[in-house]
Amino acid sequence: MLTAASKISDLVLIASGAVIAHALTASNMPHTSSGMLFILLDVVLALLILRIFRVYRQRFPRTGTAAIVPTLAAWLATQSLMFLLVCAFPDGHGMGVEWLVASTVITGILLVFGKYVLSIAQRWLGAHGYGQVPVAIAAFCADSHGLVEQIVARKNPGIFIPELILDAGTTRDTVVEGLPVVHEIETFAQLVRGHRIEEVWIVGPSANQGAVGQLVSAFRHDFVNIRVVSDIGGENLPEPAIVDYMGLRVLNLVASPERGLALLPKAVFDRVFALLALLALAPLMAIIALVVKSTSPGPAIFRQYRKGVDGRVFTIYKFRTMRRDADRPGTVVQARVNDPRVTRTGRLLRRTSLDELPQFFNVLKGDMSVVGPRPHAIEHDDYYKDLVQNYMYRYRVKPGITGLAQISGFRGETSQTEKMTGRVRLDIHYIRHRTFWLDLKIVALTVIRGMTGSGAY
Incomplete structure (x- = not known):
């Protein structure tokens, strides 16, 4: 959802910056159709380079400061190419270096402002319970307990809600922090279906492959996304299987393609x-x-x-x-x-x-x-x-x-x-x-x- 909002926001802001710059610098020149085509080319080129710079690569998009650097880098690369075009066609389109400089500065400011607005909106929506995702957590080794505790403590409040835990290291079902904890995969699968949970997160750096295989097999006929959470803090892990999702670095074992917008x-x-x-x-x-x-x-x-x-x-x-x-x-x-x-x-x-x-x-x-x-x-x-x-x-x-x-x-x-x-x-x-x-x-x-x-x- 936020990825699509980020794309739409960038599209509107880049187009607005180009039009404002044209209005400020082209007072002595008529608004020609070729000039409008030049602005359209700037917008399309910017969106293409933003994708090349992987600004929208993550499932859970970067916002605020984390998104500004790659966004501005992509924007400067776009304007560098546009500078070559302006120099190659100095006449006939009504667009010059003055427009290019003004567009670069105005749009850059708008993009920075837009990223911070999206960041504030993300935090506000999370704080008010919008976009919360119920998840079930599966832990297969003792090393996972610390990670489970961090997730249960809702290190990212308002984004995901733990509702169920599978702890294969226990010998009986219990309740922890108000959450049901079960020790059998089949019972876990039945509860996931009964609670209509669509996200299962496997936690721990050394989860048993056999147990993970049993878990995946238990949901082979269901439409449940199964992900591995490697580290709450996050590490630079290889893409594309390992992605930034809900603020965590996760390994997608089974997951649906992007949805929404x-x-x-x-x-x-x-x-x-x-x-x-x-x-x-x-x-x-x-x-x-x-x-x-x-x-x-x-x-x-x-x-x-x-x-x-x-x-x-x-x-x-x-x-x-x-x-x-x-x-x-x-x-x-x-x-x-x-x-x-x-x-x-x-x-x-x-x-x-x-x-x-x-x-x-x-x-x-x-x-x-x-x-x-x-x-x-x-x-x-x-x-x-x-x-x-x-x-x-x-x-x-x-x-x-x-x-x-x-x-x-x-x-x-x-x-x-x-x-x-x-x-x-x-x-x-x-x-x-x-x-x-x-x-x-x-x-x-x-x-x-x-x-x-x-x-x-």
């Missing part, structure tokens, strides 16, 4: 793309619905429960491609070659992926994304989650209409566990490396291969 660009892209697609494809979809309805008894739209982000169940929409009541309740059999349940129209729709078009309504509702791991039938999830490693990690993000696995040959039936393993491997690769440009590439390849690809029947 960080996903706003993808959410906007999804909604706009889905709306445009539905408007453009409305006549085709109406024709398909009429054909489906007229060629076999039953509704034109097929509805089925699927899991979405963090395992939340939603109803997915598709054009019906099978005969009515083709599946028995509680069981789902994948379509296969020459499947007698598939209608003649349905076979064409499945081969061309046109049966997926109604899922743009799922995207508009926010249940799905245009690009992401394909959601499977819940019965398939229950079957494969114990057979394929990291299977449920696919649901750490919104499922998609298309995905990296689908354009890479893993489309349609997964009759063998090896095929599902390959699909899951590509889904996880996408989650870890997803970018806007990768999404566009997947969409383009889906359109190209959708009419000619094999694997769906």
Whole structure:
């Protein structure tokens, strides 16, 4: 949340500084469109260099003094490049060295002011209980007790709230500082689920690997972030697995990608793309619905429960491609070659992926994304989650209409566990490396291969 606020704040302040500087130094020159483009270039270049300097790298962002040095360094690097551009194009854009100097000073002051305002806002929100994260603490060795005591003492008040402790070194369950302390991993896991805790922190420098493995296995079907807290004081540990989170240096064992405003660009892209697609494809979809309805008894739209982000169940929409009541309740059999349940129209729709078009309504509702791991039938999830490693990690993000696995040959039936393993491997690769440009590439390849690809029947 604060990372996104920091990005938005920097964007507004850099643009404001450039415009104010232009107003102060260009009184004798008209406001030209090329001048405005030059200001836009300054803003875009600044945001790019801020990312290169890793100002926004941390999950829990630096604010105040800790954020000023890298921010100003990135800003000075930006203005150095802009100086070269001003010298290369002295005429034609209405921007000169005076504007550059004024912009550098004014924006620098605004950025420093903005970082301190964010720091004050962070402390105020924490003091009033906003953004508090309930956590469960797992300790597997005696060396961990001091670290547990520091966390329980709420060294960072208002940011995280310890609610439960697993102490594998004890022989009985007890209560410490009003917090339940249990000694068995299974009991700990049940309480975490019952309390709806989404953060589990493993503390201690020498946690037993076997015990950690048991803990990770206990939550393999849950959407719980599991992190290792190395040191309350913090050390310079390598990135990216080890990050600054809630003011602590932690090792992410299992964690969801960034949430909140960080996903706003993808959410906007999804909604706009889905709306445009539905408007453009409305006549085709109406024709398909009429054909489906007229060629076999039953509704034109097929509805089925699927899991979405963090395992939340939603109803997915598709054009019906099978005969009515083709599946028995509680069981789902994948379509296969020459499947007698598939209608003649349905076979064409499945081969061309046109049966997926109604899922743009799922995207508009926010249940799905245009690009992401394909959601499977819940019965398939229950079957494969114990057979394929990291299977449920696919649901750490919104499922998609298309995905990296689908354009890479893993489309349609997964009759063998090896095929599902390959699909899951590509889904996880996408989650870890997803970018806007990768999404566009997947969409383009889906359109190209959708009419000619094999694997769906």
